[in-house]
Amino acid sequence: MKSFSDFFVPLQVVNLNKDTNIIVTLILLTLSIPLFWACVNYDSYYVDEGGEGFVLHVSLSVNVQGNNSAATRADVPNGGEEGDGWQFGKDNENRLHNFTVFVLANNLNVNSPDNVEFAGSRYFSDEEVARVDSIIENLKLKDYNVWKDVVTYDFTIPITQYTAREVSAESFRFIVITNYGDLTEQFTTLGQLRNAIPTATWSVGSDGTAERFVMANENDQYYGSGTGSETDPIRLHVTVERMAARIDYNPTGAALTEDGQLYYNIISDTPTASDEPTPPDNASSTPDTLAQLYIDKMAIVNACQKPSYYIKRVASDINGTGLIYLGDETPTPRGIATNVVIDPYSTQKTAANTTNTTLLTNLFGDTRMSNVEQLLNSDSAPVPGQIVTDVSKSVILGYVNENTYAPNMAHSAYTTGMAFKCRFVPLHNYYTAYNSETDELTEGTYTIDETFYMVEPNQADISEADRLYFKNQADAQAYASNTARKHFCKVVEYVGGICYYFAYFRHSNNVAVIHDTMEFGIVRNNIYTFTLTPTTGPGTPTIDPRHPEELKARIYVKKWYLVEHPTILMS
Secondary structure, eight states: OOOGGGGBOOSOBOOOOOBOEEEEEEEEOOOSSOOTTOOEEGGGTOEEOTTSOEEEEEEEEEEEEOOSOOOOOSSSOOOSSSTTOBBOOOHHHHOOSOEEEEEEOTTOOTTSOTTOBOSEEEEEOHHHHHHHHHHHHHTOOTTSEEETTEEEEEEEEEESSOOOSEEOGGGOEEEEEESSOOOTTTOOBHHHHHTOOOSOSOEEOTTSOEEOOOEEESOSOOOOBSOSSSSSOEEEEEEEEESSEEEEEOOTTOEEOTTOOEEEEEOSSSOOOOSSOOOOSSSOOOTTOOEEEEEEEEEEESOOOSOOOSSOEEESSTTOTTOEETOOOOBOTTSOBSSEEOOTTHHHHHHSOTTOHHHHHHHHGGGSGGGHHHHHHSTTSOOHHHHOSOTTSOEEEEEEOOBOOOGGGOSTTTOOEEEEEEEEEEOSSEEEEEETTTTEEEEOOOOTTOOEEEEEESSSOOOGGGOEEESSHHHHHHHHTOGGGTTEEEEEEEGGGEEEEEEEOBOSOOOSSTTOTTSBOBOTTEEEEEEEEEOSSOOBSSOOOOOGGGSOEEOOOEETTEEEEEEEEEO
16 A cells, blocks of 8 residues: 555645646548548558558657646636646656557447547557657658657558448547556457546656556547648647646645745735745744744645546546536536536445545545544654645646546545644734732743643634633633633643644535535546635644635636645644
8 A cells, every 4th residue: 555655746836837737639541532521442551461451651740748837726626627727747646657549439439338449549658759759859751750849650550340432531439548558458349448547647756756647538530631632631639638637735824934844924814925025033023913923834634536437537426427428517607517427436425424434544544534643743744844845836746647526525534635733923912920909911932842831712703802821721711711801711722832723625606515526536637726825823733624615715726737725824
């Protein structure tokens, strides 16, 4: 079983330029006169090989496209296929090491019956792909066509199942699976491939960096062009997407001390970090800073370790009603999802009791919520001050697999999220003594890492200015129990100033309705980016993984499709 470290990519500050779509272009080379999309007799297009079938001549172009624009939202995530935008991936996330192409003929498509046999298949090995890469690097065309960042592979595929007497560009469909070796012998029918699950959707290199991301078709849409002549061949385009999802941390609003500790200033209920926050020196700070919060550890919880199907499944409900392969996620104009993405364990998660430890261990391993204390104290849990060297740049925390379930199962046992171990530093209303007879408070200066006792009003809305902090428990209890201030009734001990926060990743913008379709969840080829904003008061003094709807978290979806969670209000 993999440990959390297998899913963690350490200390790399990544400058995301844009979402990556890897576009696989398949070009049918023909030898006839221009056709202008007319159907023609296949005898002009295929070479008979002893009566055993025909050879389809194909030119396969792989194009990694992107631009420098990426929309940024400041609200909760929009659901749907496009999310909130898209970003270009890192080289190791984009690179094709090898891939397999499956051919469907006779106007069949990815939603055809299970027993449909592939008309042909072709595997491109690491050596073949590396050869073309080296051609680009050396600017040598040889027998390959290279135009800018488009690489063209010329090859033939024996067509054994094509029976139509006429052919056009739309007669063929192609399914492409990348970076998982030769699959031509494993899958001969469409059903076999659609029901198949890889054992992993990325690898971890010797330096701990994730690589060799498994990708599969993003959709079943094909766009044709060309007249069908040798000089103007028919072109078909296939877009592939990564089966993994990515979790990023955006430290905007944070600051670093000289020794590399990450912290936030709490200025008001809706704070904005000062331009030049002053690191605490024995709890000193700028006058308008009410408190500071050190982020000591953070960890991904419920990081699904079981890959999903090669071919994405979308349905009306978690039980698979109206199942469509490579279907789109369809949100309403408000961004609320109307259908669901189904992983191989969605129905089990929906039907299981939350205490099903066997299922939880199988899916999440050491990252399951019940193991969060060990996770936060482990060496594999990221220390923000070590992985963040520039608070203006996001960092990658790790990669996870799809994790979806019915709306009523969106709780801490199954939902992928983040756990934080922090130290709270009260810089106002800190008292070293209280005289109950005279009702006098003795102000003091808090020393970082000391135990303190928080006294807060018993009311719904509490601002940081309303909280009081005491050095001694007896003073805190005496103050809270004073009959002159009955509204003070809560005294909470924070040993060493340590507190905990939890946040869960939203996939869809379902602000008005809690536990709605796809509100929480993880879907392939999305980046889930979060930004912390401490607002008021310390977190819980002990680990308390609350339900998602109880958190004040603003989370968005962008595509790497990027899924952004820019603001998590820590209160």
